[in-house]
Amino acid sequence: MIRRLFITAIAAAIFSFPALASYHGPKDIVDTAVKAGSFNTLVAALKAAGLVDALKGDGPFTVFAPSDEAFAALPAGTVDSLLKPENRDDLVNILTYHVLSGKVMSGDIAGKSLEAKMLNGSIAKVNAMSGVMVEGANVIKADIEAKNGVIHVIDTVIIPKK
Numbered sequence: 001m002i003r004r005l006f007i008t009a010i011a012a013a014i015f016s017f018p019a020l021a022s023y024h025g026p027k028d029i030v031d032t033a034v035k036a037g038s039f040n041t042l043v044a045a046l047k048a049a050g051l052v053d054a055l056k057g058d059g060p061f062t063v064f065a066p067s068d069e070a071f072a073a074l075p076a077g078t079v080d081s082l083l084k085p086e087n088r089d090d091l092v093n094i095l096t097y098h099v100l101s102g103k104v105m106s107g108d109i110a111g112k113s114l115e116a117k118m119l120n121g122s123i124a125k126v127n128a129m130s131g132v133m134v135e136g137a138n139v140i141k142a143d144i145e146a147k148n149g150v151i152h153v154i155d156t157v158i159i160p161k162k
Helices: 002-021 029-036 040-049 068-072 078-082 085-096
Strands: 061-066 099-101 113-117 123-127 137-146 149-154
Touching (some): 029 137, 029 149, 040 061, 040 068, 040 085, 061 137, 078 085
Antiparallel strands (some): 061 099, 137 149
């Protein structure tokens, strides 16, 4: 009986090993966004801006990620225009306005109102007194962890002031 249990346990370990070998742990910010399925426009914009490799880097980063619905709420033609090669600098400026260096979880700023320096160099107002808002965009889902930072989903694309 003990021998049968031992053989069964060994067989289970052997047959489950390939599944364990295919597990690679948490994904980076870009792969996490792709897997979520609700950031298709953001991922397309990151590709057009040449920022995918940067956000796959070590980080850590905090990304305020507009959902596909947030991009759809922009005036007609805005996204198509920004994705054109001649508008790459504007696109990079907008996208890097959604990212800050470091990993900031919602609990880290709860009850505070502060200013944060975004990767594009601009200052964004963050209000976490009741929920979290960044430059008027509401965080609708917070603390999606990735191996190189965190994603907070926002309901609006934030545009840096010129």
